[in-house]
Amino acid sequence: MTPEGKRLLNIIILGFGFMFMFTAFQTCGNIEQTVIKSFNSTEFHGSGYTSMAIIYGVFSASNLIAPSVVAVIGPQLSMFFSGLLYSGYIAMFIYPYTWSFYTASVLVGVAAAVLWTAQGNVLAINSTDANIGRNSGIFWALLQFSLFFGNLYIYCAWHGHVHITDKDRQTVFISLTVISLVGCFLFFLIRKPDAESAPSETSESEFAESSSVVSSPQSSLGAQALDAFVKACKLFVTKEMLLLSLSIAYSGLELTFYSGVYGTCIGAMTQFGKDAKSLIGISGICIGLGEILGESSVSSSSSSSPSFMMHVKNTAERTRKQPFLSLLLSVRSGGGVFGMLNKCNKFGRNPVVLLGLIVHFVAFYLIFLNIASDAPLAPEEGTDLQAYITPSVGVALLCSFLLGLGDSCFNTQLLSIIGFMYRDNSAPAFAVFKFIQSIMAALAFFYSNYLLLHWQLLILVLVGFLGSMTFFVAEWMAESNRRESDYDSI
Numbered sequence: 001m002t003p004e005g006k007r008l009l010n011i012i013i014l015g016f017g018f019m020f021m022f023t024a025f026q027t028c029g030n031i032e033q034t035v036i037k038s039f040n041s042t043e044f045h046g047s048g049y050t051s052m053a054i055i056y057g058v059f060s061a062s063n064l065i066a067p068s069v070v071a072v073i074g075p076q077l078s079m080f081f082s083g084l085l086y087s088g089y090i091a092m093f094i095y096p097y098t099w100s101f102y103t104a105s106v107l108v109g110v111a112a113a114v115l116w117t118a119q120g121n122v123l124a125i126n127s128t129d130a131n132i133g134r135n136s137g138i139f140w141a142l143l144q145f146s147l148f149f150g151n152l153y154i155y156c157a158w159h160g161h162v163h164i165t166d167k168d169r170q171t172v173f174i175s176l177t178v179i180s181l182v183g184c185f186l187f188f189l190i191r192k193p194d195a196e197s198a199p200s201e202t203s204e205s206e207f208a209e210s211s212s213v214v215s216s217p218q219s220s221l222g223a224q225a226l227d228a229f230v231k232a233c234k235l236f237v238t239k240e241m242l243l244l245s246l247s248i249a250y251s252g253l254e255l256t257f258y259s260g261v262y263g264t265c266i267g268a269m270t271q272f273g274k275d276a277k278s279l280i281g282i283s284g285i286c287i288g289l290g291e292i293l294g295e296s297s298v299s300s301s302s303s304s305s306p307s308f309m310m311h312v313k314n315t316a317e318r319t320r321k322q323p324f325l326s327l328l329l330s331v332r333s334g335g336g337v338f339g340m341l342n343k344c345n346k347f348g349r350n351p352v353v354l355l356g357l358i359v360h361f362v363a364f365y366l367i368f369l370n371i372a373s374d375a376p377l378a379p380e381e382g383t384d385l386q387a388y389i390t391p392s393v394g395v396a397l398l399c400s401f402l403l404g405l406g407d408s409c410f411n412t413q414l415l416s417i418i419g420f421m422y423r424d425n426s427a428p429a430f431a432v433f434k435f436i437q438s439i440m441a442a443l444a445f446f447y448s449n450y451l452l453l454h455w456q457l458l459i460l461v462l463v464g465f466l467g468s469m470t471f472f473v474a475e476w477m478a479e480s481n482r483r484e485s486d487y488d489s490i
Contacts, residue, residue, distance in 0.1 A: 007126040007193045011135045013186055014122055015142030020183030021083055022143060024176040027150030028090050029260060030284050031172075034267040034277060035093060037380040038164035046101040052260055053445035054102060056252075058109025060438035063431055066113035075118035076187055082115035083184030090180055093173040126193050147288025150176070154281030163380070164277060231428035232435070240421055241429070243474040244414065245436055247353075250467035251410050252440030253460055254360065258287055258403040261448050261456065262367070265375035266400075270382040271391040279393065283400040290404025294412070349413040350472050356409025357468045363402035364457045370395045373452045413471075421478050 001009070033048030070078045089104040119139075127135045157172055158164065235241055263280040266272065272279060370392060372378075372385035389395075414433065422429035448456065 003193060006191065008135070008138075010122065010126045010190045010193060011138055012142070013189045014119065014126075015139045017079070017083075017183045017186035018119065018139070019142045019146050019149075020186065021086055021180050022146040022183075023150040024090050024180035024183070025086050026146055026259075027154060027281075027284070028093070028173070028176055030151065030263045031154060031267075031280055032093065033260065033264040034280060035164055035169055035172075036096075037378075039096060039166075039169065044096050044098050044101070046096065046098050047449055048264075049260065049445045049448040051101060051105040051445075052256070053442040054105040055109045055112065055442075056256075056438045056445065057442035058106050059112045060435050060442065062110045062113035063117075063434055063438075066117040069114050070118045070121055075121040076190055078114050078118035079122070079187045080184055082111035082118070083180065083187065085111035086115075087177055087180040087184060090173055091177040094170050094177070122190065144288060144292050147291065148285055150179075151281040151284030151288070154284070155278045156281075158278040158281070159275060232431045235422065235428050236432050240474055240477060241432060243470045243477075244418065245470075246463065247410065247414055247467035247471040247474075248433055248436040249440045250460070250463045251407070251414060252437040253444045253463055254403070254407060254410070255437070256441045256444035256448065257456065257460060258400070258407060260445060261376050262400065262403065265367075265371050265453060266396055268375045268378035268382045269372065269391055269396075270384050271386065272393055272396070276382065279396070282397060286397045286400035287404035290401040290406075291408050292404075294405050294408025349417055350475050352409050352413050353468055353471050353475075356406040356413075357464055359402050359409065360406035360464055361461065363399045363406065364461055366395055366402075367399050368454060368457055370399070371453060373454050376448055376451070376453050376456065417471075417475060417478055421474075421481075 029048075029052060032051065036044075036046060036048050073081075085104075085107045089108045092100050092104045123132075123135060123139060153175070154172070158168065236245075263283050266283050267277045267280045269276050369388045372383045372387050372391075374383050374385055415430075418429050418433055444456075444459075447459075451459075
Protein backbone atom coordinates (compact mmCIF):
# COMPACT_ATOMS: atom_id res chain seq x y z
CA MET A 1 0.00 0.00 0.00
CA THR A 2 1.29 3.45 -0.88
CA PRO A 3 1.99 5.98 1.91
CA GLU A 4 -0.97 8.06 0.75
CA GLY A 5 -3.23 5.01 0.78
CA LYS A 6 -2.06 4.12 4.27
CA ARG A 7 -2.88 7.60 5.54
CA LEU A 8 -6.29 7.54 3.92
CA LEU A 9 -6.99 4.17 5.53
CA ASN A 10 -6.01 5.64 8.90
CA ILE A 11 -8.52 8.45 8.43
CA ILE A 12 -11.28 5.99 7.50
CA ILE A 13 -10.52 3.82 10.53
CA LEU A 14 -10.51 6.94 12.72
CA GLY A 15 -13.92 7.93 11.35
CA PHE A 16 -15.41 4.48 11.91
CA GLY A 17 -14.00 4.36 15.45
CA PHE A 18 -15.66 7.66 16.31
CA MET A 19 -18.85 6.63 14.53
CA PHE A 20 -19.21 3.54 16.72
CA MET A 21 -18.28 5.38 19.92
CA PHE A 22 -20.63 8.29 19.36
CA THR A 23 -23.44 6.12 18.07
CA ALA A 24 -23.41 4.84 21.65
CA PHE A 25 -22.61 8.03 23.54
CA GLN A 26 -24.84 10.49 21.69
CA THR A 27 -27.74 8.06 21.93
CA CYS A 28 -27.03 7.71 25.65
CA GLY A 29 -27.07 11.48 26.13
CA ASN A 30 -30.30 11.81 24.18
CA ILE A 31 -32.23 9.30 26.28
CA GLU A 32 -30.58 9.33 29.70
CA GLN A 33 -32.95 11.80 31.41
CA THR A 34 -35.94 9.79 30.16
CA VAL A 35 -34.32 6.54 31.32
CA ILE A 36 -33.49 7.97 34.74
CA LYS A 37 -37.09 9.05 35.28
CA SER A 38 -38.19 5.49 34.46
CA PHE A 39 -35.71 3.96 36.90
CA ASN A 40 -37.41 3.13 40.18
CA SER A 41 -34.89 2.89 43.01
CA THR A 42 -34.60 4.35 46.47
CA GLU A 43 -30.80 4.27 46.11
CA PHE A 44 -30.56 6.37 42.94
CA HIS A 45 -31.19 10.13 42.92
CA GLY A 46 -29.27 11.30 39.86
CA SER A 47 -30.24 13.74 37.12
CA GLY A 48 -29.27 13.43 33.49
CA TYR A 49 -29.16 17.22 33.17
CA THR A 50 -26.77 17.51 36.12
CA SER A 51 -24.59 14.73 34.69
CA MET A 52 -24.24 16.52 31.36
CA ALA A 53 -23.51 19.79 33.17
CA ILE A 54 -20.65 18.06 34.99
CA ILE A 55 -19.33 16.54 31.76
CA TYR A 56 -19.22 19.86 29.92
CA GLY A 57 -17.82 21.75 32.90
CA VAL A 58 -14.97 19.27 33.40
CA PHE A 59 -14.40 19.07 29.64
CA SER A 60 -13.95 22.83 29.55
CA ALA A 61 -11.25 22.81 32.24
CA SER A 62 -9.56 19.64 30.97
CA ASN A 63 -8.67 21.23 27.65
CA LEU A 64 -5.74 22.81 29.49
CA ILE A 65 -4.13 19.44 30.27
CA ALA A 66 -5.28 17.35 27.33
CA PRO A 67 -2.40 18.24 24.96
CA SER A 68 0.14 17.18 27.58
CA VAL A 69 -1.62 13.85 28.12
CA VAL A 70 -1.61 13.14 24.40
CA ALA A 71 2.03 14.16 24.15
CA VAL A 72 3.05 11.75 26.94
CA ILE A 73 1.16 8.57 25.96
CA GLY A 74 0.52 9.21 22.26
CA PRO A 75 -2.73 9.76 20.36
CA GLN A 76 -3.58 6.09 19.84
CA LEU A 77 -3.53 5.11 23.51
CA SER A 78 -5.14 8.43 24.42
CA MET A 79 -8.13 7.63 22.21
CA PHE A 80 -8.33 4.06 23.46
CA PHE A 81 -8.31 4.90 27.17
CA SER A 82 -10.67 7.82 26.65
CA GLY A 83 -12.98 5.48 24.76
CA LEU A 84 -12.93 3.05 27.67
CA LEU A 85 -14.12 5.83 29.98
CA TYR A 86 -16.93 6.65 27.54
CA SER A 87 -17.89 2.97 27.51
CA GLY A 88 -17.79 2.86 31.30
CA TYR A 89 -20.19 5.80 31.50
CA ILE A 90 -22.64 4.03 29.19
CA ALA A 91 -22.26 0.70 31.03
CA MET A 92 -23.04 2.44 34.32
CA PHE A 93 -26.69 2.71 33.25
CA ILE A 94 -27.05 -1.07 33.31
CA TYR A 95 -27.01 -0.98 37.14
CA PRO A 96 -26.91 2.73 38.05
CA TYR A 97 -25.91 4.17 41.41
CA THR A 98 -25.76 7.85 42.23
CA TRP A 99 -22.08 7.82 43.19
CA SER A 100 -20.99 5.89 40.09
CA PHE A 101 -23.17 8.08 37.86
CA TYR A 102 -21.55 11.36 38.89
CA THR A 103 -18.05 9.89 39.16
CA ALA A 104 -18.36 8.59 35.60
CA SER A 105 -19.56 12.05 34.51
CA VAL A 106 -16.36 13.65 35.82
CA LEU A 107 -14.19 11.02 34.13
CA VAL A 108 -15.96 11.43 30.80
CA GLY A 109 -15.39 15.18 30.95
CA VAL A 110 -11.64 14.58 31.18
CA ALA A 111 -11.81 11.82 28.56
CA ALA A 112 -13.64 14.09 26.10
CA ALA A 113 -10.87 16.68 26.13
CA VAL A 114 -8.17 14.03 25.65
CA LEU A 115 -10.15 12.18 22.97
CA TRP A 116 -10.74 15.20 20.75
CA THR A 117 -7.21 16.48 21.16
CA ALA A 118 -5.87 13.06 20.12
CA GLN A 119 -8.30 12.96 17.19
CA GLY A 120 -6.92 16.27 15.99
CA ASN A 121 -3.37 14.95 16.23
CA VAL A 122 -4.15 11.81 14.22
CA LEU A 123 -5.97 13.84 11.58
CA ALA A 124 -3.04 16.24 11.29
CA ILE A 125 -0.22 13.72 10.97
CA ASN A 126 -2.17 11.76 8.36
CA SER A 127 -2.95 14.83 6.24
CA THR A 128 -1.10 17.30 4.05
CA ASP A 129 -1.88 20.82 2.89
CA ALA A 130 -3.45 19.35 -0.23
CA ASN A 131 -5.79 16.80 1.37
CA ILE A 132 -6.68 18.21 4.80
CA GLY A 133 -10.11 19.20 3.47
CA ARG A 134 -10.79 15.78 1.96
CA ASN A 135 -9.66 13.92 5.07
CA SER A 136 -11.65 16.09 7.45
CA GLY A 137 -14.70 15.69 5.23
CA ILE A 138 -14.39 11.89 5.33
CA PHE A 139 -14.01 11.92 9.11
CA TRP A 140 -17.00 14.17 9.76
CA ALA A 141 -19.22 12.35 7.28
CA LEU A 142 -18.58 9.07 9.10
CA LEU A 143 -19.04 10.71 12.50
CA GLN A 144 -22.41 12.21 11.55
CA PHE A 145 -23.81 8.76 10.78
CA SER A 146 -23.71 8.13 14.53
CA LEU A 147 -26.82 10.32 14.81
CA PHE A 148 -28.73 7.90 12.58
CA PHE A 149 -27.85 4.42 13.77
CA GLY A 150 -28.16 4.93 17.52
CA ASN A 151 -31.42 6.85 17.36
CA LEU A 152 -32.89 4.41 14.85
CA TYR A 153 -32.07 1.61 17.28
CA ILE A 154 -33.87 3.47 20.09
CA TYR A 155 -36.95 3.92 17.91
CA CYS A 156 -37.07 0.22 17.07
CA ALA A 157 -36.33 -0.93 20.62
CA TRP A 158 -38.85 1.35 22.35
CA HIS A 159 -41.59 1.44 19.74
CA GLY A 160 -44.92 1.11 21.55
CA HIS A 161 -43.35 1.16 25.03
CA VAL A 162 -45.17 3.55 27.36
CA HIS A 163 -42.88 2.67 30.27
CA ILE A 164 -39.16 1.85 30.04
CA THR A 165 -38.70 -1.28 32.13
CA ASP A 166 -35.47 -2.41 33.75
CA LYS A 167 -35.11 -5.04 31.03
CA ASP A 168 -35.60 -2.43 28.30
CA ARG A 169 -32.96 -0.23 29.89
CA GLN A 170 -30.45 -3.01 30.40
CA THR A 171 -30.88 -4.36 26.87
CA VAL A 172 -30.33 -0.94 25.31
CA PHE A 173 -27.28 -0.02 27.40
CA ILE A 174 -25.60 -3.40 27.07
CA SER A 175 -25.91 -3.02 23.31
CA LEU A 176 -24.62 0.56 23.40
CA THR A 177 -21.67 -0.45 25.59
CA VAL A 178 -20.65 -3.17 23.13
CA ILE A 179 -20.93 -0.74 20.22
CA SER A 180 -18.76 1.80 22.06
CA LEU A 181 -16.10 -0.84 22.86
CA VAL A 182 -15.94 -1.82 19.18
CA GLY A 183 -15.06 1.77 18.39
CA CYS A 184 -12.34 1.77 21.08
CA PHE A 185 -10.58 -1.27 19.70
CA LEU A 186 -10.75 0.03 16.13
CA PHE A 187 -8.21 2.67 17.14
CA PHE A 188 -5.55 -0.06 17.41
CA LEU A 189 -5.83 -0.58 13.64
CA ILE A 190 -4.42 2.90 13.01
CA ARG A 191 -0.77 2.68 11.95
CA LYS A 192 2.02 5.22 11.94
CA PRO A 193 2.00 6.82 8.47
CA ASP A 194 4.98 6.31 6.19
CA ALA A 195 7.03 9.37 5.32
CA GLU A 196 7.05 10.70 1.77
CA SER A 197 9.96 12.37 0.08
CA ALA A 198 7.96 15.02 -1.77
CA PRO A 199 8.68 18.41 -0.23
CA SER A 200 5.04 19.47 -0.31
CA GLU A 201 3.97 16.43 1.67
CA THR A 202 4.53 15.52 5.29
CA SER A 203 8.13 14.40 5.42
CA GLU A 204 9.80 12.00 7.77
CA SER A 205 11.41 14.91 9.59
CA GLU A 206 8.01 16.53 10.05
CA PHE A 207 6.54 13.41 11.61
CA ALA A 208 9.60 13.06 13.79
CA GLU A 209 9.14 16.67 14.81
CA SER A 210 5.57 15.91 15.79
CA SER A 211 6.64 12.77 17.63
CA SER A 212 9.37 14.63 19.43
CA VAL A 213 6.72 16.34 21.50
CA VAL A 214 5.98 12.97 23.05
CA SER A 215 9.49 12.67 24.36
CA SER A 216 9.66 16.25 25.64
CA PRO A 217 10.45 16.60 29.33
CA GLN A 218 7.61 17.32 31.71
CA SER A 219 8.93 20.82 32.39
CA SER A 220 8.71 21.62 28.70
CA LEU A 221 5.15 20.31 28.53
CA GLY A 222 4.22 22.38 31.55
CA ALA A 223 5.76 25.46 29.97
CA GLN A 224 3.84 24.83 26.74
CA ALA A 225 0.57 24.44 28.65
CA LEU A 226 1.23 27.63 30.64
CA ASP A 227 2.14 29.55 27.49
CA ALA A 228 -1.05 28.40 25.75
CA PHE A 229 -3.09 29.39 28.80
CA VAL A 230 -1.55 32.88 28.95
CA LYS A 231 -2.15 33.41 25.22
CA ALA A 232 -5.75 32.24 25.58
CA CYS A 233 -6.35 34.69 28.45
CA LYS A 234 -4.93 37.55 26.39
CA LEU A 235 -7.06 36.65 23.38
CA PHE A 236 -10.17 36.37 25.55
CA VAL A 237 -10.10 40.09 26.39
CA THR A 238 -9.56 41.28 22.82
CA LYS A 239 -12.39 43.32 21.31
CA GLU A 240 -13.08 40.77 18.58
CA MET A 241 -13.28 37.79 20.94
CA LEU A 242 -15.49 39.68 23.39
CA LEU A 243 -17.87 40.40 20.52
CA LEU A 244 -17.86 36.75 19.45
CA SER A 245 -18.23 35.44 23.01
CA LEU A 246 -22.01 36.02 23.01
CA SER A 247 -22.37 34.04 19.78
CA ILE A 248 -20.20 31.27 21.20
CA ALA A 249 -22.24 31.31 24.41
CA TYR A 250 -25.42 30.89 22.38
CA SER A 251 -23.93 27.89 20.54
CA GLY A 252 -23.37 26.26 23.95
CA LEU A 253 -26.91 26.97 25.15
CA GLU A 254 -28.59 25.64 22.03
CA LEU A 255 -26.27 22.61 22.03
CA THR A 256 -27.73 21.70 25.42
CA PHE A 257 -31.28 22.26 24.24
CA TYR A 258 -31.19 20.10 21.12
CA SER A 259 -28.91 17.37 22.48
CA GLY A 260 -30.58 16.74 25.84
CA VAL A 261 -33.62 18.83 26.70
CA TYR A 262 -35.77 18.68 23.58
CA GLY A 263 -35.70 14.89 23.23
CA THR A 264 -36.74 14.60 26.89
CA CYS A 265 -39.64 16.99 26.22
CA ILE A 266 -40.90 14.89 23.31
CA GLY A 267 -40.71 11.69 25.37
CA ALA A 268 -42.72 13.34 28.16
CA MET A 269 -45.69 14.31 25.96
CA THR A 270 -48.42 11.76 26.71
CA GLN A 271 -50.57 13.30 23.96
CA PHE A 272 -48.12 11.90 21.43
CA GLY A 273 -49.49 8.49 22.39
CA LYS A 274 -47.71 5.25 23.24
CA ASP A 275 -44.92 6.01 20.77
CA ALA A 276 -43.75 9.14 22.64
CA LYS A 277 -40.65 7.46 24.08
CA SER A 278 -39.60 5.98 20.74
CA LEU A 279 -40.04 9.39 19.09
CA ILE A 280 -36.92 10.51 20.95
CA GLY A 281 -34.97 8.37 18.48
CA ILE A 282 -36.74 9.84 15.44
CA SER A 283 -36.12 13.32 16.82
CA GLY A 284 -32.40 12.57 17.04
CA ILE A 285 -32.39 11.39 13.43
CA CYS A 286 -34.13 14.60 12.30
CA ILE A 287 -31.55 16.68 14.18
CA GLY A 288 -28.84 14.70 12.40
CA LEU A 289 -30.46 15.36 9.03
CA GLY A 290 -30.46 19.07 9.76
CA GLU A 291 -26.83 19.01 10.85
CA ILE A 292 -25.71 17.04 7.79
CA LEU A 293 -27.65 19.25 5.37
CA GLY A 294 -26.10 22.33 6.92
CA GLU A 295 -22.57 20.95 7.09
CA SER A 296 -22.69 19.50 3.57
CA SER A 297 -24.02 22.84 2.34
CA VAL A 298 -21.03 24.57 3.89
CA SER A 299 -18.38 22.09 2.81
CA SER A 300 -16.64 23.49 -0.23
CA SER A 301 -16.65 27.17 -1.12
CA SER A 302 -14.88 28.56 1.94
CA SER A 303 -12.52 25.63 2.03
CA SER A 304 -11.65 26.57 -1.54
CA SER A 305 -11.38 30.27 -0.89
CA PRO A 306 -7.96 31.93 -0.85
CA SER A 307 -8.23 33.12 2.74
CA PHE A 308 -9.19 29.68 4.04
CA MET A 309 -6.54 27.88 2.03
CA MET A 310 -3.92 30.38 3.16
CA HIS A 311 -4.98 29.74 6.75
CA VAL A 312 -4.66 25.98 6.27
CA LYS A 313 -1.28 26.35 4.62
CA ASN A 314 0.08 28.69 7.29
CA THR A 315 -1.14 26.58 10.20
CA ALA A 316 -0.67 23.04 8.93
CA GLU A 317 2.77 22.70 10.47
CA ARG A 318 1.67 24.22 13.77
CA THR A 319 -1.28 21.86 13.81
CA ARG A 320 1.03 18.86 13.97
CA LYS A 321 2.59 20.31 17.09
CA GLN A 322 -0.67 21.64 18.56
CA PRO A 323 -3.19 18.82 18.24
CA PHE A 324 -6.11 20.87 19.49
CA LEU A 325 -5.92 23.16 16.48
CA SER A 326 -6.67 20.44 13.97
CA LEU A 327 -9.98 19.69 15.63
CA LEU A 328 -11.17 23.00 14.28
CA LEU A 329 -9.48 22.50 10.91
CA SER A 330 -11.60 19.36 10.59
CA VAL A 331 -14.76 21.49 10.31
CA ARG A 332 -14.99 22.90 6.81
CA SER A 333 -17.12 25.96 6.20
CA GLY A 334 -18.72 27.46 3.08
CA GLY A 335 -20.33 25.92 -0.01
CA GLY A 336 -23.59 24.74 -1.48
CA VAL A 337 -26.58 26.83 -0.39
CA PHE A 338 -24.67 28.72 2.29
CA GLY A 339 -21.73 29.20 -0.03
CA MET A 340 -23.99 30.88 -2.56
CA LEU A 341 -25.24 33.18 0.19
CA ASN A 342 -21.66 34.22 0.83
CA LYS A 343 -20.79 34.57 -2.86
CA CYS A 344 -23.87 36.47 -3.95
CA ASN A 345 -23.45 39.41 -1.61
CA LYS A 346 -20.87 41.49 0.18
CA PHE A 347 -21.93 40.65 3.72
CA GLY A 348 -19.61 37.65 4.22
CA ARG A 349 -20.71 35.17 6.88
CA ASN A 350 -23.59 37.30 8.17
CA PRO A 351 -26.32 35.88 5.87
CA VAL A 352 -25.60 32.33 7.06
CA VAL A 353 -25.78 33.36 10.72
CA LEU A 354 -28.96 35.34 10.03
CA LEU A 355 -30.45 32.26 8.37
CA GLY A 356 -29.49 30.17 11.41
CA LEU A 357 -31.11 32.71 13.74
CA ILE A 358 -34.35 32.78 11.73
CA VAL A 359 -34.45 28.98 11.53
CA HIS A 360 -33.95 28.69 15.29
CA PHE A 361 -36.54 31.37 16.07
CA VAL A 362 -39.10 29.53 13.93
CA ALA A 363 -38.23 26.30 15.74
CA PHE A 364 -38.50 27.94 19.19
CA TYR A 365 -41.86 29.49 18.35
CA LEU A 366 -43.28 26.19 17.10
CA ILE A 367 -41.92 24.38 20.16
CA PHE A 368 -43.53 27.00 22.40
CA LEU A 369 -46.87 26.37 20.69
CA ASN A 370 -46.55 22.59 20.48
CA ILE A 371 -44.85 21.35 23.67
CA ALA A 372 -46.20 21.66 27.22
CA SER A 373 -44.25 24.05 29.45
CA ASP A 374 -43.57 21.43 32.14
CA ALA A 375 -42.26 18.80 29.69
CA PRO A 376 -38.55 19.20 30.66
CA LEU A 377 -39.40 18.55 34.33
CA ALA A 378 -42.26 16.07 33.94
CA PRO A 379 -42.16 12.80 35.93
CA GLU A 380 -41.80 9.37 34.35
CA GLU A 381 -45.53 9.23 33.60
CA GLY A 382 -45.16 12.30 31.40
CA THR A 383 -47.33 15.40 31.20
CA ASP A 384 -50.99 15.65 30.18
CA LEU A 385 -50.80 19.41 29.76
CA GLN A 386 -51.24 21.01 26.37
CA ALA A 387 -49.53 24.12 25.04
CA TYR A 388 -51.32 26.45 22.62
CA ILE A 389 -52.10 24.05 19.79
CA THR A 390 -53.05 20.41 19.61
CA PRO A 391 -49.69 18.60 20.00
CA SER A 392 -48.42 17.41 16.63
CA VAL A 393 -45.73 14.80 16.07
CA GLY A 394 -45.00 16.27 12.62
CA VAL A 395 -44.39 19.74 14.05
CA ALA A 396 -42.20 18.30 16.81
CA LEU A 397 -40.00 16.45 14.31
CA LEU A 398 -39.85 19.49 12.01
CA CYS A 399 -38.51 21.47 14.95
CA SER A 400 -35.84 18.80 15.52
CA PHE A 401 -34.69 19.23 11.93
CA LEU A 402 -34.66 23.03 12.24
CA LEU A 403 -32.63 22.85 15.46
CA GLY A 404 -29.95 20.79 13.71
CA LEU A 405 -29.93 23.04 10.64
CA GLY A 406 -29.61 26.22 12.67
CA ASP A 407 -26.86 24.73 14.82
CA SER A 408 -24.77 23.98 11.74
CA CYS A 409 -25.25 27.58 10.53
CA PHE A 410 -23.85 29.04 13.73
CA ASN A 411 -21.01 26.63 14.37
CA THR A 412 -19.56 26.55 10.87
CA GLN A 413 -19.46 30.33 10.66
CA LEU A 414 -18.04 30.75 14.16
CA LEU A 415 -15.22 28.35 13.38
CA SER A 416 -14.62 30.08 10.07
CA ILE A 417 -14.38 33.60 11.48
CA ILE A 418 -12.17 32.55 14.40
CA GLY A 419 -9.85 30.73 12.01
CA PHE A 420 -9.65 33.86 9.87
CA MET A 421 -9.28 36.48 12.61
CA TYR A 422 -6.77 34.50 14.69
CA ARG A 423 -4.85 32.65 12.02
CA ASP A 424 -1.56 33.37 13.84
CA ASN A 425 -2.89 32.27 17.23
CA SER A 426 -5.35 29.59 16.20
CA ALA A 427 -4.81 27.09 19.01
CA PRO A 428 -5.43 29.49 21.95
CA ALA A 429 -8.31 31.15 20.06
CA PHE A 430 -10.06 27.84 19.50
CA ALA A 431 -9.32 26.89 23.11
CA VAL A 432 -11.23 30.00 24.17
CA PHE A 433 -14.05 29.01 21.82
CA LYS A 434 -14.40 25.54 23.34
CA PHE A 435 -14.05 26.92 26.86
CA ILE A 436 -16.92 29.40 26.48
CA GLN A 437 -19.12 26.93 24.62
CA SER A 438 -18.59 24.15 27.16
CA ILE A 439 -19.13 26.40 30.19
CA MET A 440 -22.41 27.67 28.77
CA ALA A 441 -23.54 24.16 27.87
CA ALA A 442 -22.82 23.11 31.46
CA LEU A 443 -24.77 26.10 32.78
CA ALA A 444 -27.73 25.31 30.51
CA PHE A 445 -27.86 21.67 31.61
CA PHE A 446 -27.80 22.85 35.22
CA TYR A 447 -30.71 25.27 34.90
CA SER A 448 -32.66 22.69 32.88
CA ASN A 449 -33.26 20.93 36.20
CA TYR A 450 -35.37 23.87 37.38
CA LEU A 451 -36.73 26.04 34.55
CA LEU A 452 -39.94 25.39 32.64
CA LEU A 453 -39.73 25.15 28.86
CA HIS A 454 -40.94 28.68 28.08
CA TRP A 455 -38.23 30.22 30.29
CA GLN A 456 -35.55 28.13 28.60
CA LEU A 457 -36.83 29.24 25.19
CA LEU A 458 -36.83 32.89 26.32
CA ILE A 459 -33.15 32.61 27.35
CA LEU A 460 -32.29 31.09 23.97
CA VAL A 461 -34.13 33.82 22.07
CA LEU A 462 -32.48 36.68 23.98
CA VAL A 463 -28.95 35.29 23.87
CA GLY A 464 -29.38 34.18 20.25
CA PHE A 465 -30.48 37.66 19.15
CA LEU A 466 -27.72 39.47 21.05
CA GLY A 467 -25.12 36.93 19.91
CA SER A 468 -26.11 37.37 16.27
CA MET A 469 -25.91 41.16 16.51
CA THR A 470 -22.41 41.01 17.99
CA PHE A 471 -21.40 38.45 15.36
CA PHE A 472 -22.46 40.87 12.61
CA VAL A 473 -20.25 43.57 14.12
CA ALA A 474 -17.30 41.15 14.42
CA GLU A 475 -17.78 40.04 10.80
CA TRP A 476 -17.80 43.61 9.55
CA MET A 477 -14.58 44.22 11.48
CA ALA A 478 -13.02 41.09 9.97
CA GLU A 479 -14.08 42.12 6.48
CA SER A 480 -12.67 45.60 7.01
CA ASN A 481 -9.36 44.18 8.20
CA ARG A 482 -9.23 41.85 5.21
CA ARG A 483 -9.76 44.71 2.77
CA GLU A 484 -7.08 46.80 4.47
CA SER A 485 -4.71 43.81 4.30
CA ASP A 486 -5.49 43.30 0.61
CA TYR A 487 -4.88 47.00 -0.07
CA ASP A 488 -1.56 46.99 1.83
CA SER A 489 -0.38 43.98 -0.15
CA ILE A 490 -0.83 45.76 -3.50
